[in-house]
Amino acid sequence: MTPDLMEQGAQRRADYEARQQASRNTESGGRDASYGRIARLGVPDFTQGVALYLDDITVSFDGFRALNKLSLTVNVGELRCIIGPNGAGKTTMMDCITGKTRPDSGTASFGSTIDLLRLSEPQIAQVGIGRKFQKPTVYEDLSVFENLELALAADRRVRASLFSRLSGEQLDRIGETLGTIHLMADAQRTAGLLSHGQKQWLEIGMLLVQDPKLLLLDEPVAGMTDEETERTAELFLSLEGKHSLVVVEHDMKFVDQLTEGRKKVTVLHEGSVLAEGLLAEVQNNEKVVEVYLGR
Numbered sequence: 001m002t003p004d005l006m007e008q009g010a011q012r013r014a015d016y017e018a019r020q021q022a023s024r025n026t027e028s029g030g031r032d033a034s035y036g037r038i039a040r041l042g043v044p045d046f047t048q049g050v051a052l053y054l055d056d057i058t059v060s061f062d063g064f065r066a067l068n069k070l071s072l073t074v075n076v077g078e079l080r081c082i083i084g085p086n087g088a089g090k091t092t093m094m095d096c097i098t099g100k101t102r103p104d105s106g107t108a109s110f111g112s113t114i115d116l117l118r119l120s121e122p123q124i125a126q127v128g129i130g131r132k133f134q135k136p137t138v139y140e141d142l143s144v145f146e147n148l149e150l151a152l153a154a155d156r157r158v159r160a161s162l163f164s165r166l167s168g169e170q171l172d173r174i175g176e177t178l179g180t181i182h183l184m185a186d187a188q189r190t191a192g193l194l195s196h197g198q199k200q201w202l203e204i205g206m207l208l209v210q211d212p213k214l215l216l217l218d219e220p221v222a223g224m225t226d227e228e229t230e231r232t233a234e235l236f237l238s239l240e241g242k243h244s245l246v247v248v249e250h251d252m253k254f255v256d257q258l259t260e261g262r263k264k265v266t267v268l269h270e271g272s273v274l275a276e277g278l279l280a281e282v283q284n285n286e287k288v289v290e291v292y293l294g295r
C-alpha cells in the first residue's frame with residue numbers, strides 16, 4: 001500500500017463522512033451552523049422534485065463557445081440520456097456540474113438550494129454528485145471487495161490498518177453493492193483480472209457505496225461487449241428512482257434500452273439543446289438528422 005493510496009483512502013473516507021453528515025442534516029431538516037463544514041456547503045433540497053438545474057450556461061475556450069446558453073433540468077430519480085455528435089459539449093457540461101470547469105455565465109444548482117458554481121470539485125462530490133469517467137480507475141492490485149472497502153474507507157485508523165473493522169452496516173452496504181454490480185462471486189478476485197466491463201461496474205460500485213444522489217456517466221459502455229452493454233443498461237435501470245442519472249452515450253441501442261420507449265432524451269449540439277423528446281422522435285427530427293450526418 002503506497003502512502004498515495006492511503007491518502008486517497010483517507011480522502012474518500014472524509015468525503016463519505018461529510019456526505020453522511022449532510023444526509024443526517026437533511027433528515028433532521030437542520031441547517032444549524034454547528035454542523036460546520038457541511039452547513040457551509042449547504043443542504044440539498046429535493047422537495048421541489050429537481051435534482052439538477054442548469055440555466056443559461058456558457059463556457060468559452062479562447063472565444064470558442066463549448067457551451068452556449070445551455071439549459072437543462074433533471075428531476076429527482078430521473079434517468080436522462082444525453083446524445084449529440086462529437087464536440088457538442090457533453091463532457092464540458094459534466095465538467096461544469098462537477099466543478100472541473102467554471103462557466104463564464106449561467107446558473108447551476110443541485111436540488112433547489114445548492115449553488116454548484118460556488119463549490120469546489122471535492123465539495124461537489126461531498127454534497128452528493130458522483131461522476132464516472134470513461135476510463136476505469138480501479139485499484140488493479142486490490143480485490144473487488146477491497147476496492148469497495150477503500151471507497152467506503154471505514155475507519156479513521158485507515159492509515160494504520162486500511163482494511164479492518166468494518167461495521168455490520170458497512171459490510172451490508174458493500175454486500176448490497178456487490179449484488180447490484182453483479183460482482184458478488186468475484187468479491188475476492190484481484191480487480192486487475194476483471195474484464196473491461198466488470199472494471200467499469202466496479203467503478204460504478206465505488207461511487208454507489210458513497211450513495212450519491214446524482215450520478216454522471218460519460219460514455220459508460222464504450223469498449224464493452226454487447227452482453228456487457230445490455231447488463232449495464234439493466235444496472236442503470238435498477239438505480240433509477242433511487243438516484244438521478246445523467247448518461248451520455250453514443251450507442252443508440254443502449255439508449256433505447258435505457259429509455260424504454262417512454263423517457264425523453266436530450267440532444268446537444270454546439271453547446272445547446274437542439275432537441276428533446278422520445279428517442280424515436282428525436283431520431284426523426286430533421287435538425288437532429290442533419291447534425292448527425294454533418295450536412
Ligand SMILES: Nc1ncnc2c1ncn2[C@@H]1O[C@H](COP(=O)(O)OP(=O)(O)O)[C@@H](O)[C@H]1O
Nearest residue numbers: 061065066084085086087088089090091092093
Ligand atoms: N479544455 C478545453 N480547451 C479548449 N477547447 C476545449 C476544451 N474542452 C473542450 N473543448 C472543446 O469544446 C468542444 C466540446 O467538447 P466536449 O465537451 O468534449 O464535447 P463532447 O463531449 O460532446 O464530444 C469541442 O470543440 C472541444 O474541442
Ligand SMILES: [Mg+2]
Nearest residue numbers: 090091092218
Ligand atoms: Mg465527450
